[in-house]
Amino acid sequence: MSEHTVVGRKVARVDAVEKVTGAAQYGADVHPPGMLYGKIVRSKHAHANIRGIDTSEAEKLPGVKAIITQDDVPSGRRVFATDKVLYLGEPLAAVAATDPDVAEEAAELIKIDYEVLPVVQDVMEAIKDSAPRLQGDDTKDGPNRREITTQIRRLSRDKENDHSDEISKLEAELENYPDEVYYNISAESHSDAGDVEKGFAECDVVVEDTYVIPRVHQTYMEPHVSVASADSSGKVTVWASTQGPFAIRSGIAGTLGIPLTQINVIGTTMGGGFGGRFGVIITHVPAVLLSQKTGRAVRVQMTREEEFTDGRPAPGCVIKLKTGATNDGRILARQALAFWDSGSVSGASIGSTIRVRGVYKIPNLKVDAYGVHTNKSGTAAYRAPGAPQAIFAGESQLDEIAKRIGMDPVKFRLMNMREEGDAVPAGASEPKVGYKETLEAVADAAGWWDREAGENQGWGVAVGDWTNGCGPGGVYVSVHEDGSARIFHGSMDITGTDTAISQIIAEILTVPYESVTIRRGDTDSAPYSTGSGGSVVTFTMGNTAKLAAEDAHQRILELASERLNMNVDNLELKDGAVHVISADPPKSISLGELAAYSLSTTGGPIVGKGAFARQPSTPALAAQIAKVEVDPETGRTRVLKLVASQDVGFAINPMAVEGQIEGGTVQGYAWAMMEEMQYGENGNINPGFVDYRVPTSADLPTVESVIVEVPAPNGPYGAKGVGEPPITPTLATMANAVNDAIGVRITELPIKPEKVVDALKSNGH
């Protein structure tokens, strides 16, 4: 039994009533008087030179109040394309009008003169010499060439000795790798531990495969929206659907050259984010520009179609992976070469390729990763960015190895998992994490050890790891004369975090959860708080809230000490009152009385302050098992059972934690089985829910969640971030289950029925 009274218990969320009555205010629900409607004019081609933009017809349309292009961006920072567009849907201009339909009409009347250029959409094509160069000369060496050129550079630097013979030998060696000159590279990342060549040489089994993971959209249900209002003094107010109001504030300031203090960002209730709701250019900056130009409030809202063409989805990638193990089940070496489709910007989670390491002791590991430019929109984070892709490759291949050496896939994983104290590359040793406990818990809950499978049925298992982030945060808590507590902070609620913060404050102040209320401020009023992404909120804001409540707790004891004329050491706060320890008869004073008393004291009201930025986080593991049935005629896979366990450290609100596990697992399922942004000759071809299918309740059974609690030393009450881990293993869980059911290994997601049928055919069925 827990020693806690509020944390660790299922509670209804603080925003429960507003969410079920339609009262919660999302971005598009904000409607200042006289508001105009903005519309972004987008490229109709995936790659083209822009020869001209003619706005004259649109300007004549009644109701049109402003049209802006890059010429209207005083800082010159790129908001709209000018001479060239790099993807279908890239913004070229924006319109503000008195009515949304008029704005749309006007956008269509703007004539763009395009000179269409050749397009490249596939990463493996984009790296070839034959591909059009999208952003200048971004040529990089592949892994082997890179090693040789590094040696050449090192030798050339040594001016004391003559290395010309060695250098010419090495230069000749470069000729062996003509395909290793990669074009359109946006970024690269490399890491190396041990000696993979030596490692593979000692292996009994080596498996090599190429895994292809599609670009998918976060598909938060609320499309991006902002309402901006610039007043005559230059002050800008922005109601933004965002995960990070403070990031949006600094983003607007940086892009438009407006002083920080002249911008107030009000985060509206967020209709899902999953990492995709941090972008500043997407709607916020155009809304501000249009408002500045018209002197009126302007709303810019994306349609679902615009979300698909110009959102910032999760990158697809191609991962060539090689793993070697001994016949007795020890993984000795793993090597990855990955190409991430970063679209028109750089980055794209390429650093996450290292997650092919998983939670295993792999003494020899080499990872080379490249970001590749294609004619697509840029990408952004999506729930554990990069991890689902890398872990799909890693965990699929582990299954293949387990099969070749004849070991049970759960036992094989348990045997290779890192343990507390093991060395980890980042320096410190492995902390205590419930890797084995979590995998064992899911195996037990799913009935893995005595599993049965009928014809065309199979079981799959996989695990995925992730570590929550951490960031700066501030919380105030005030205690009022009625004994209630009010929390004030600046972080966006990401499906339950305000509730967790409230529970922590109630726990420490020993008051009922119901007597705590929470208010989120805007960037003008609230203390700085980190963005709500990277599973940071409960960890960061939970710690911050704890500090604020402890500060208030201290003040409460001081007040009681004054009031009761007792030493603080003889007092304790319990059940909403300060009690004199072992007093007979009992003596106490309630929080309400102390709050009332505080108003006339020298020290003043009870206000606790908490500020926090960083403590080391502890990794978390998600482990999942699926049982599926595949119809070999149609290729359709039906999930019969899906069980998900997770080491959450400590579940502050178990109902919310289960919700995160269930939701993340279904997103992983969808990535494995259904979702794929598809690109044709001229950009995205499935920008809607008919062609880009996301799961509905009809697609899946109940997800069974299993909470495992191995406390994180620095988490509030031992809590870890819970939002991201559950999506990480599901892609491989599903592929492994399909493989177990019908004996074919699908390495290219999603596992659509036609792929299954084709794979069965080529297997001789």
Add this chain to the structure above:
Amino acid sequence: MAKLQVNLKVNGDEHDLLIEPRKTLLAVLRDTIGLTGTKEGCSTGDCGACTVIVDGKAVTSCMVLGVTASGKEITTIEGLASDGELHPVQQAFIDTGGYQCGFCTPGFIMASKVLLDEDPNRSEEEFRHALGGNICRCTGYTKILEAVLKAAEEVRTTA
């Protein structure tokens, strides 16, 4: 664009309005009447976030023109609770954690309400299929189904 006269009965209130024929019922509810509880998630009738009840039937209001709803009885999420008392479906969504970001929730609640009015004796499997027109991205549906089954139980026992 020329406007047409319509009469909408929304949550028991009469609204005599002049609206452009191109405006959807969703746009009229949100922008003209100011009932923003009904959400716009896709504008193509695929996600169900804009579900309202029109003459007893669940309707995606982004696919209905406002002018065609003239004279009909419309209930939105704002009209579901009566006298400050939440409808059993609303209460069940709270009790089971059947919502997370809450954006799809009004649509789910309205769709569920109609399903319960029609037949609260459906099986879980039947509810799963009947709610297939509403998309939720946060919950994975497990707790939504719990909510609907709990509300069905409540409706059956109080009926």
